[in-house]
Amino acid sequence: MTTNEMMTDTSAESAPDAAAEQTTAGLSTTPPKSFLIADCGSVNTTVALFDAAADSYRLVARVSVPTTAIEPWSNIHLGIQEAVAQIADITGRILMNQRGDLIRPARISGTGVDAFAAVISAAPPLDTILVGLFEKVSLASARRALNSAYTRELDAFSLADTRSESEQIGSIVRHQPDLIFVAGGANGGAEERLLQLIDTIQIGALALSDVKRPRVLFAGNIAVRERIRTTLGENIHLHVAENVRPSLESENLADAGQIVNELYEALKIKSLPGIQDISEWSGFPLQPTAQALADITTYFAALQNGRVIAVDLGASNVTFVEAAPEKRTRLCVQSDIGMGQPIANILDKKPLADILRWLPSPMEAEQARDFIHNKALYPHTIPVTEPELRLEQAIAREALRDSVTEMHASWENGQATTPLNLLLIGGKTLTAAPRPSQSLLLLLDVLQPTGIFAAAMDVYGVLPALGALAAYEPLAAVQSLEGGALLDLGWVVAPIGKGHPGQPALHIVMESEDSQRLEVEVEYGTIETLPLAAGQSAKVTLRPSRRFDVGFGPGKEKQVTIHGGAVGLVIDARGRPFNLPADDEARQALLRQWLWGVGG
Amino acid sequence: MDYFTRSTIIAPLTRIRRERLLPGGGEVIAKIGQEVAPTLTVARMAGKMNFEIVPACKLLRISPEELSKRLLVRRGDTVKMGARLVDKGGFGRKGLDSPVDGTLYAVVNGRLVFQQTAQYIELRALAKGRVVNRIANRGVVLEINGSRIQAIWDSGKEGFGVIHTTAATADAPFAAAQLEDDVNNRILVTGKITQADVLEQAEQAGVSGLIAGSIAAHLLPVAMAASYPVFVTDGIGEQGMLPQVFQLLQQSEARHVALFNSPPNQSGIRPEIVIPLEAVPGADLPSAGRPLVVGQSVRIVRRPFDNQVGVVVNLRKRAQMTPIGSRAYGADIKLSDGQVVFAPIANLDAII
Known part of the structure; x- marks a missing residue:
């Protein structure tokens, strides 16, 4: 499969012959005139070319090709080369030499580019066995630390485990994990039970051959670190992180999370066939996609001076990022669900009826079940009929709902009380929907956010890769985003409150820049869209009914300036939380009504 | 503009290279250049490992240092149940005897860890061919001449046998009537699987495997629980088998066939149905992964x-x-x- 987009005509600009100078910190002193970024996913590889314009960067072309990390290609670099060749074809610009090597930096003749950066999610997750003392204490914290990277939990040992030591050893041998993550014991707390578990791990790990032997990450009671090091000996690679649960009341996930991410890079990304060639092209370290998305979301939170949520519904995983100024950015990656090969896992997590309830028209359960399994076998395929589109979107809703549950479990003491400023939407199922309003509605259904916030979509699939670039070329990344790399969808107003269907929830007066006035009353239980095109802004007066609150108190009026987008101004007056009617016909009619409410 | 697309190989006569890998580290037996038969073991590894832990220091009330001095067996030694492991000396020569048949695997903090005698997992060639490469500790690469059909799903098992097409058409459902012939040790070819009970009857009839075009989603667990391999060539549902595939399998009636499953944790390697044939000059490895062209x-x-x-x-x-x-x-x-x-x-x- 190939999708290509030419943003503008090529006008290959002369670039200095010298390489962008690098400081010792790795930041360039001269911003690149042009750069390529790549996002290597488990199904597709997307490459985009950016060029410096007058005071910004513009997206010149973007190509998406099937991943070549798998058979019959088995070389992830081939996909990038193919995509770059297609960009060269589209733009008429020579980007690679005859050997297929990237020309970098750009030459005076206009060939080549100055920089290349890539993010990777094509590698399988880090298979992990968790070990801790108590399920709700050390194991819970260890899980939260693991959620910041592409990991898959295979088993967990704790004091509550009724299995014998021999059975636990058997589990290690059978599962052949990449990592055994050991937490447990507050600093200065329990030691002996933890050391017994370490004995079990040692035997299990040594039972595996050198090539299959797992790494061990210890993030527990610091008092036993050295004894653990001695017990595991030289033949087991031990990593030590700060205690994820230094006391019952406190949690410290950052250090362990970072080590898990480093292990993912070292054990999984670097094992991808052809990855070395990508590294050689790139002047910057290759980053896991989720980590790069977290970085760019943090940037947006600083820029907006508010809370930003990014959602990436990928083929093999779901990523949520939440960032707010002066708060630690939180990343939650779920690697056992996605819209590609792991899609069938949704049937193990949710009853099929939970998926079918989101369909605006009836579908046989068996047909839906067959579809889900076929999609797992053919993960790259796209819907071209209405029933299959609606079914994919229904599955996406439940996959995301599952991840939201995981996220809430992972983010205790969340920032939900902070108003949301921006919702970033990524992942092909969402960004390739026929109308972006469908994906916005999908996320409003799942997240049920409240307040007044903007929404933007990563339609070109460049956001994480720009995040990777931002660490080294911040100006280029920022100006690329400002230059239209994202599609602004518009704004959403979602009041909190409960009422009766038909009751007024919100009175709105919208005055656009050209003095056009629009006055509407939105009823409780409905969702409406007011037209406001991209590039336009309007003054909007919001008068909620006394039982409704748009963020300034129940019944409190507020005038705000909002900006338009591909969808417009969406008024979600369905209340929070809203539930779907149990009756099939009533529910389907309501879903159709909501869909029409955002433009179909 | 090139368009790369996924592909399925359905080749009546080609040269096939297939990795045969153990699920973990083991011993590779076959040698490069060796001609292999389907039943030949090319590599093997210890199967399910059971460990028995003997708390020697605790039982004998001695220190780990003392234990290491008095231990009568060394790591890697195979012992029989009842064999003396530790001689404590002294009056009556007290000691500790092995509670199991097994191999002393490790001595950890005063405990003796025995790996109980394991059954071996033997990796067979499954098809007549030649070993062209050895992968250290893991297995071999086989080269086989014959028909090759890439399937889309397998039940996690693999096998070999003789092909017998039971369905009259490519979309005929697998029915009990198709088991009336002598199907013992046969790998059956059918259009689609729509009923659980026929899968169970096939097991009782002693089939060695089943190749179907499609299978209903709710039957996937039943197929995975079957003792024989089930291979699906087209997808999940009621679509049946691609006519080209059905025709090729029909033409291969009574020939030997190998069913190679998709190795777990190896993304992108598809299950394959391979029918070994005599080599014909000119048969070559098919070139998958090329751009789509008009006429394809x-x-x-x-x-x-x-x-x-x-x-x-x-x-x-x-x-x-x-x-x-x-x-x-x-x-x-x-x-x-x-x-x-x-x-x-x-x-x-x-x-x-």
């Missing part, structure tokens, strides 16, 4: 033309609007009934 035979794998086969007659240079309003790059496909339809590249499977 393809299968459409999504509605509304799902499982229809056709030929590419035009590659669109610009993205087209699909019936749902999205835009997609694609190709015009001439179906077998003469109709020309547009299909997104993403929904095409090149047949090689």
